[in-house]
Amino acid sequence: MAYDRYCTARSLARVQSPSVSNALLPAHENIVKSMSWTKTDQKLLTCGADKNIQLFDPYNTPSDSAPIATWLGTNSFTSLSHHRSRNAFAAASSVVSIYDLERHTAAPEVLHWPTSTDTITSVAFNQVETSILASTATDRSIVLYDLRTSMPLTKTTLNFASNAIAWNPMEAFNLAVANEDHNVYIFDMRKFNRALNVLKDHVAAVMDVEFSPTGEELVTASYDRTIRLWNRDKGHSRDIYHTKRMQRVFSARWTPDSKYILTGSDDGNVRLWRANASHREGIKSTRHRQALEYNETLAERFSHMPEIRRIRRHRHVPKVVKKAGAIKAEELAAIKRREENERKHTKKQLDKRKSEREKTVLAREK
Numbered sequence: 001m002a003y004d005r006y007c008t009a010r011s012l013a014r015v016q017s018p019s020v021s022n023a024l025l026p027a028h029e030n031i032v033k034s035m036s037w038t039k040t041d042q043k044l045l046t047c048g049a050d051k052n053i054q055l056f057d058p059y060n061t062p063s064d065s066a067p068i069a070t071w072l073g074t075n076s077f078t079s080l081s082h083h084r085s086r087n088a089f090a091a092a093s094s095v096v097s098i099y100d101l102e103r104h105t106a107a108p109e110v111l112h113w114p115t116s117t118d119t120i121t122s123v124a125f126n127q128v129e130t131s132i133l134a135s136t137a138t139d140r141s142i143v144l145y146d147l148r149t150s151m152p153l154t155k156t157t158l159n160f161a162s163n164a165i166a167w168n169p170m171e172a173f174n175l176a177v178a179n180e181d182h183n184v185y186i187f188d189m190r191k192f193n194r195a196l197n198v199l200k201d202h203v204a205a206v207m208d209v210e211f212s213p214t215g216e217e218l219v220t221a222s223y224d225r226t227i228r229l230w231n232r233d234k235g236h237s238r239d240i241y242h243t244k245r246m247q248r249v250f251s252a253r254w255t256p257d258s259k260y261i262l263t264g265s266d267d268g269n270v271r272l273w274r275a276n277a278s279h280r281e282g283i284k285s286t287r288h289r290q291a292l293e294y295n296e297t298l299a300e301r302f303s304h305m306p307e308i309r310r311i312r313r314h315r316h317v318p319k320v321v322k323k324a325g326a327i328k329a330e331e332l333a334a335i336k337r338r339e340e341n342e343r344k345h346t347k348k349q350l351d352k353r354k355s356e357r358e359k360t361v362l363a364r365e366k
Contacts, residue, residue: 027054027067036080036089038101043068045089047077053091055101069104073097079122084130092120096135096145111145113152122164128172132189136162140362142177144189155365156192158185164208168232170215178206182328184220185360186232192364195357199230201237203324207250212258212275219261221249224321227263227273240315241273 028048036045044056055069075093082089087101094117097108111133118139126132132153133145140161144153160180168174174196176186184199184206204224211218211232218230220237225246228237247266254261254275261273284292302308317325343349 027056028052030076033076033078034080036082038082038087038089039084040087045080045082047080047091049076051076053077053080053099069101071099071104071108075119078120081123081125081133083125084127086130090123090125090133092123092135094119096120096123096133098147109150111150111152113141113143113155116141116143116155121162124165124167124175126167126172126175127169128167134165134167134175134189136165136177142187142192153366154189154192156187156361157363157365158360159362163206166210166218168211168215169213176209176211176218178209178220179360180205181360182206182222183360184209184218184230193358193361194355195360197232197235198356198360199235199237201228201240201325202226203321203328207248208252210253212254213256214258217258217275219252219254221252221263221265223248224324225249225265225318226321227252227261229261229275239277240317241277242318242321243271246271 027046028050029052030049032046032048034047037043038045041057042059044058045053046056047053051073053071053073054067056067061068071091073091073093077091077093079092080089089099089101091097091099091108095110095112097110099108100106116137116139118137118141120135120137123133123135126134131147133147135143135145137143138161140158142156142158142162142165144155145151146153158177158179162177162179164178166176168176173189174186175189176184178184182200182202182204185195186197186199188196199218199220202220202222202224204222206220206222208221209218216232217238218232220228220230222228225242225248227241227249229239229241230237241261245267246269249263249265251264252261253263259275259279259281261275263271263273265271299308299312303312
């Protein structure tokens with residue numbers, strides 16, 4: 001799990017030690033921007049604003065030992081992503097650097113778009129097509145790279161900047177981006193001129209997004225202090241999580257069994273949530289299990305009925321979020337009325353209408 005943006009200066013990376021259950025180990029001299037576990041030997045990679053990447057072995061070394069490897073960059077690092085099969089990882093700064101864990105002293109392979117110098121905010125390896133790498137940057141771009149040719153493939157510019165990117169672990173070509181315009185966009189990398197789906201319910205910038213291990217659902221973390229769960233085929237969230245004390249949420253991750261969600265927020269806490277809020281773990285009797293399954297089947301069978309649909313969709317949301325949602329809906333309706341009036345009285349009425357899934361893409365380069 002990546003602890004992004006909420007660690008303070010002189011941050012301490014919390015690692016698990018064989019001898020001490022909660023050992024504190026000095027890791028970076030500045031804010032820790034991202035963390036990642038290696039896929040093969042369970043080592044911990046961390047990067048920070050102090051231009052360092054550290055590699056720790058928390059399960060096989062003492063809690064007070066120094067990092068087993070360090071890489072120094074020329075700019076602050078913002079994101080890490082480990083390759084699924086190779087012993088290598090990608091680090092994002094002003095460029096994407098590919099480091100080999102087996103050769104600590106070797107110079108990294110550098111990938112970047114030729115005309116771009118903006119800071120890269122996130123980077124992610126494709127978990128199926130493992131030679132494909134995606135990144136988002138502050139210039140509102142999404143860039144795809146191919147490690148086989150060591151060159152960028154395509155660049156797509158959206159209307160607003162994206163804060164995070166995530167690949168669908170079951171569908172090799174699909175990815176989701178968390179955008180500053182309060183929405184999450186799901187794209188097919190083979191056809192970047194329009195979005196496959198737009199997820200819109202948040203009332204502030206979406207800071208993080210991740211697909212569930214099954215690829216059927218997503219979790220998003222937002223600046224509006226809420227977490228939302230989505231079905232990838234629907235445009236509105238199926239559930240919303242919030243607490244009174246939770247502040248702006250910057251990170252959200254699924255557990256490998258898809259049953260729980262981990263989130264990190266601005267109040268310095270990591271929270272554990274159930275993916276299904278009403279589900280309870282533990283041993284159930286046969287009669288209890290059959291009753292639960294029967295009730296679930298009934299709710300699914302009659303979900304088309306207005307009464308059942310209203311009960312299933314109803315959620316208590318914070319007053320601030322509800323009010324912001326009403327204001328946002330009114331503003332969007334006003335923008336739509338203005339666009340329609342402009343279209344009605346200008347030559348735009350002769351142009352073909354663009355769908356909401358096409359309006360988000362501003363330009364595309366190859």
